[in-house]
Amino acid sequence: MGEIIGFVIIILSAGIAAGTPILYGALGEIFAERSGILNLGVEGMMLIGALTGIVASLATGSAWIGALAGMAAGGLLSLIHAFISITLRGDQVVSGLALTIFGAGLSAFLGFPYVNVPAPKFAALPIPVLDRLPLAGPVFFQHDATVYLSFLLIPIAWFWINKTRAGLHLRAVGENPAAADALGVNVVLTRYAYTVVGGVLCGLGGASLSLAYTPGWIENMTAGWGWIAIGLVIFAAWDPWRAAFGAYLFGAISRVVFDVQMLPTGGLPQLAKILLSPQFLRMMPYAAVIIILIFASREVVRKRIGAPAALGTAYTREEAEA
Amino acid sequence: MQGTTDRALPAWRGFSLRLEPRLEVPRWLPYAVPILSLGIALVLGMVPMLMQGINPLAGYRDMVMLAFGSAYAISETIMKAIPLMLAGLGVAVAFRMLVWNIGAEGQLYMGAFLSCLVAYTWPDAPAWILLPAMIAAGFLGGALWGAIPGALKAFLGVNEIITSLMLNYIAIQWINYLVVGPWQDPTSLGFPRTTRLSASATLPTITTAWYLPTLAFLIVGGVVAAYWIVRRLRDRRERLKLALGALLVGALSLGAIYFLDGRRVHLGFVLSLLAAAVLAVLLGRTRWGYEVRVIGESARAARYAGMSLTRNIVLVMMISGGMAGLAGMSEISGNLHLIKRMFSPGYGYTAIIVAWLAKLNPWGVIVVSLLLGALYRGSDAIPGAPKALGMMLQAVIFFVLIGGEVLIRYRIRLERRA
Numbered sequence: 001m002g003e004i005i006g007f008v009i010i011i012l013s014a015g016i017a018a019g020t021p022i023l024y025g026a027l028g029e030i031f032a033e034r035s036g037i038l039n040l041g042v043e044g045m046m047l048i049g050a051l052t053g054i055v056a057s058l059a060t061g062s063a064w065i066g067a068l069a070g071m072a073a074g075g076l077l078s079l080i081h082a083f084i085s086i087t088l089r090g091d092q093v094v095s096g097l098a099l100t101i102f103g104a105g106l107s108a109f110l111g112f113p114y115v116n117v118p119a120p121k122f123a124a125l126p127i128p129v130l131d132r133l134p135l136a137g138p139v140f141f142q143h144d145a146t147v148y149l150s151f152l153l154i155p156i157a158w159f160w161i162n163k164t165r166a167g168l169h170l171r172a173v174g175e176n177p178a179a180a181d182a183l184g185v186n187v188v189l190t191r192y193a194y195t196v197v198g199g200v201l202c203g204l205g206g207a208s209l210s211l212a213y214t215p216g217w218i219e220n221m222t223a224g225w226g227w228i229a230i231g232l233v234i235f236a237a238w239d240p241w242r243a244a245f246g247a248y249l250f251g252a253i254s255r256v257v258f259d260v261q262m263l264p265t266g267g268l269p270q271l272a273k274i275l276l277s278p279q280f281l282r283m284m285p286y287a288a289v290i291i292i293l294i295f296a297s298r299e300v301v302r303k304r305i306g307a308p309a310a311l312g313t314a315y316t317r318e319e320a321e322a
Numbered sequence: 323m324q325g326t327t328d329r330a331l332p333a334w335r336g337f338s339l340r341l342e343p344r345l346e347v348p349r350w351l352p353y354a355v356p357i358l359s360l361g362i363a364l365v366l367g368m369v370p371m372l373m374q375g376i377n378p379l380a381g382y383r384d385m386v387m388l389a390f391g392s393a394y395a396i397s398e399t400i401m402k403a404i405p406l407m408l409a410g411l412g413v414a415v416a417f418r419m420l421v422w423n424i425g426a427e428g429q430l431y432m433g434a435f436l437s438c439l440v441a442y443t444w445p446d447a448p449a450w451i452l453l454p455a456m457i458a459a460g461f462l463g464g465a466l467w468g469a470i471p472g473a474l475k476a477f478l479g480v481n482e483i484i485t486s487l488m489l490n491y492i493a494i495q496w497i498n499y500l501v502v503g504p505w506q507d508p509t510s511l512g513f514p515r516t517t518r519l520s521a522s523a524t525l526p527t528i529t530t531a532w533y534l535p536t537l538a539f540l541i542v543g544g545v546v547a548a549y550w551i552v553r554r555l556r557d558r559r560e561r562l563k564l565a566l567g568a569l570l571v572g573a574l575s576l577g578a579i580y581f582l583d584g585r586r587v588h589l590g591f592v593l594s595l596l597a598a599a600v601l602a603v604l605l606g607r608t609r610w611g612y613e614v615r616v617i618g619e620s621a622r623a624a625r626y627a628g629m630s631l632t633r634n635i636v637l638v639m640m641i642s643g644g645m646a647g648l649a650g651m652s653e654i655s656g657n658l659h660l661i662k663r664m665f666s667p668g669y670g671y672t673a674i675i676v677a678w679l680a681k682l683n684p685w686g687v688i689v690v691s692l693l694l695g696a697l698y699r700g701s702d703a704i705p706g707a708p709k710a711l712g713m714m715l716q717a718v719i720f721f722v723l724i725g726g727e728v729l730i731r732y733r734i735r736l737e738r739r740a
Binding site: 040080083084088089090091093094095097098099101102104105106108109110112219223224227228230231234274277279280282283286287289290293294297298 | 341370373374422424474478479480481483484485487488489490491492495496498499502503671674675678709710711712713714715716717718720721724725727728
């Protein structure tokens with residue numbers, strides 16, 4: 001019994017640690033999409049955030065400055081997308097794809113000298129007293145600072161979106177920009193602001209990956225996690241709490257996959273051996289995204305909780321002919 | 323709408339930029355903008371090169387020399403362009419209907435897998451049976467892999483962007499499993515790979531022995547074209563266009579054989595050109611192509627017109643995936659002759675850029691593939707992280723062009739704020 005509880009604690013705790021970078025990406029995307037801007041560049045912004053984090057952390061010796069630099073880089077990158085999709089009214093899907101390809105290429109090119117170079121990272125920071133709690137202690141309170149920050153961010157994001165005036169404007173811009181405009185909300189500015197907030201959070205997600213979860217820089221180290229974050233936003237129905245649940249679930253899946261690899265496979269039938277080979281186990285998180293999206297899409301249809309109505313469309317003020 | 327200022331750009335010091343829709347687009351503009359964009363992108367691309375301590379001008383010169391500097395260089399650039407052409411054609415078909423298939427990379431791997439399954443099962447079959455079977459299997463592998471996100475979108479409304487992308491990672495792991503598992507060549511230890519394909523399973527390279535069959539093909543094609551020109555086409559300009567096109571194809575194909583004799587360029591090149599021709603006809607001249615266009619412009623209008631969205635989404639994803647599968651088949655059977663881990667340096671992702679830069683036009687895909695193929699080949703000339711340099715430059719070109727397209731649709735005005 002004790003062993004099982006121990007295993008569950010490890011999985012939950014590791015799920016939270018692994019889910020944190022995904023969670024930052026998903027929260028960022030929720031903000032952007034709530035304002036009506038679909039940004040498929042999450043993966044690219046996370047990669048740039050991860051590399052910038054390492055470079056700045058190496059240069060200054062502080063992981064905190066690294067994380068800040070990663071946030072700034074993610075925000076800057078998202079400005080490109082904001083300019084193309086808001087000001088120039090370009091296709092948001094295509095611009096976002098370009099952003100991901102750009103981020104992947106640029107980070108791989110500039111990151112070449114930094115591959116596997118050790119840099120100052122976020123150390124484990126158990127919270128006194130709370131970390132001694134049974135169960136909750138090891139699961140929630142024995143992580144690094146980036147994880148705690150994400151704990152704070154979930155309720156803040158939820159409160160901001162649902163309970164504040166700014167959040168009301170945000171939702172209005174995403175649902176019905178013309179009405180928001182008529183009420184005096186600056187649609188262009190709102191969309192720019194939340195696209196950049198999204199970029200900043202994606203940059204932080206990347207930095208939390210390279211400075212905390214898997215310290216160090218490797219080409220393409222996000223391995224699709226940015227895309228998983230975008231998928232999670234749909235699963236989460238644009239809600240921060242559900243996004244957190246989804247992110248931790250994926251974190252836990254990727255951890256279980258890692259642990260199962262260590263199991264002895266002698267005596268198992270051939271098919272089981274194949275399914276437990278590292279390659280098949282590595283497919284699991286991606287397959288899980290597809291399966292979960294299938295269920296989420298059904299739920300979205302059934303409960304009619306849809307995407308923000310103006311998601312992915314540009315806004316033009318139809319000025320009446322005087 | 324004339325005179326209606328369309329939307330405001332950020333304002334500086336009392337001036338504001340306004341974009342207004344062009345009522346008439348100057349004829350030269352759609353050509354000038356891509357060229358200008360390319361120039362700007364190359365200048366912007368210098369910044370990361372400088373950051374890496376590379377002299378950008380010398381770098382570009384070396385890249386051009388490596389990609390176009392000799393007959394051999396050009397033939398190797400074509401080698402890089404072939405998978406881009408096939409996969410790019412597939413992406414273009416899907417994007418035309420606004421079905422966002424970004425799973426070409428995975429579909430490419432699955433096409434390589436299924437065609438090799440055929441090749442390893444019947445290695446001794448004669449080439450004239452084995453190669454067509456492999457081509458069909460390659461198409462089928464990609465088509466089935468593309469059908470998954472297609473069916474999920476069509477029947478359950480699942481976002482195809484995420485699912486098609488997730489399937490890339492799954493396909494790559496499947497190939498990794500084969501390469502270190504059941505298909506591993508026992509003699510390859512450090513760098514696992516599969517055993518070499520048999521001689522009859524490899525696509526033949528282009529040589530001057532092809533002159534006679536090509537000539538026969540051209541004569542038949544010429545007769546068909548002549549019949550079409552005399553009997554079917556009424557418009558003089560249309561007639562002239564087809565006649566000139568037919569002459570050009572004839573001259574180019576004979577010239578290409580002479581030029582590519584004894585190089586590595588293989589039948590996959592011909593396959594790409596034929597595929598572009600077939601898709602151009604399908605998309606431009608058939609009812610199905612018309613449906614794709616209507617659905618792409620307005621799904622609602624298409625539904626009112628009685629067109630089936632579900633069927634077309636699945637069909638388009640299968641054709642799109644099938645083309646990417648062909649790219650994988652041709653890359654393995656024509657170029658590598660065995661499967662390695664990660665044998666595609668992101669051709670499936672570059673195919674997205676290819677399709678968009680080509681304005682989703684099949685012939686455009688061929689031209690753009692040659693350019694981006696040159697980027698792949700040319701970036702080998704830069705020490706450091708060659709593959710990434712090519713990727714980065716592609717993306718910069720992509721971005722600048724998306725922005726540049728605005729210039730075609732809108733006029734930019736600087737106005738003093740009232």
